[in-house]
Amino acid sequence: MSERYPSMLRTGAIIVCLAGVAALIGPWLTPFDPAAQTLSLRLAAPSLAHPFGLDELGRDIFARVLAGARISLYVGVTVVSVSALVGTLLGAVAGYYGGLVDDVISRVIDTLLAFPGLLLAIAVVAVLGPSLAHVLMALTAIGWVGYARLVRGQVLRGREFEYVQAARALGAGTARILRRHILPAAIPAVVVQATFGMAGAIIGEASLSFLGLGVQPPTPSWGTMLNGGRVHILEAPHLTVFPGLAIAVLVLGFNFLGDGLRDWLDPRGVSASALRER
Secondary structure (H helix, E strand, O other): OOOHHHHHHHHHHHHHHHHHHHHHOHHHHOOOOOOOOOHHHOOOOOOOOOOOOEOOOOOEHHHHHHHHHHHHHHHHHHHHHHHHHHHHHHHHHHHHHOHHHHHHHHHHHHHHHOOOHHHHHHHHHHHHOOOHHHHHHHHHHHHHHHHHHHHHHHHHHHOOOHHHHHHHHOOOOHHHHHHHHHHHHHHHHHHHHHHHHHHHHHHHHHHHHHOOOOOOOOOOOHHHHHHHHHHHOOOOOHHHHHHHHHHHHHHHHHHHHHHHHHHHHOHHHHHHHHHHHO
8 A cells, every 4th residue: 555545544533533532522621611602702812711712602612613523523423324324225225136126226316316415405404494303314315325326336246246146046045145245345335435424414514504404503513603703704704714624624534534445445446556656
């Protein structure tokens, strides 16, 4: 493996781990309540007491960024877990059985892929109403498609392997063949897809919250913080700079992690990279 990819993998893992630890121990990193207001100090610039400054209601931005990290990671983990589970099951069924089952599932996938993902999520949340639960539902409704398409392709390839055909000839059931012989080969690809899915879910939640369709005040969310700070962007740019940096750094960390994992788990990709460098 080239030196570039281990460094990307380490960098991404460090960023993600630091974000996760900061989100977990956030209440102990700052003495301020993210919902506590000090109106006399509203829009105060960063200082030793408030390293990220105060927002338009006098709330500590550092405390709110840490609280927002918990929301973002919770959304990412929940959406990716449910999407990967549903997408893997449907993709495996479609790829293994083929025929009418494959046609029905594939047409549903094609239909969902025909719409921009964020636009479809906005439509779902607009119909159901703004809330964190509805954000999770909307992002999951569009998130499983990528996993299903990926696993379907892996299963279509894997079901033709000789050892799979031998297991079928020996009377092994469908569930056993999928669980023991086909799906394990697809797990690395699903893991890589999940890391990129985490980044997409974080951006999706922030986008919906920025539009007022996601997490509702006073619950801290990076998207709502950006929305609240945009009207003060000239007089108090720190209101948008710090939550914006938090989104960018965490998404970059997951993208680095995904790129590193993809190169590490795919020997063919490693070979291709090495050949290009030579």
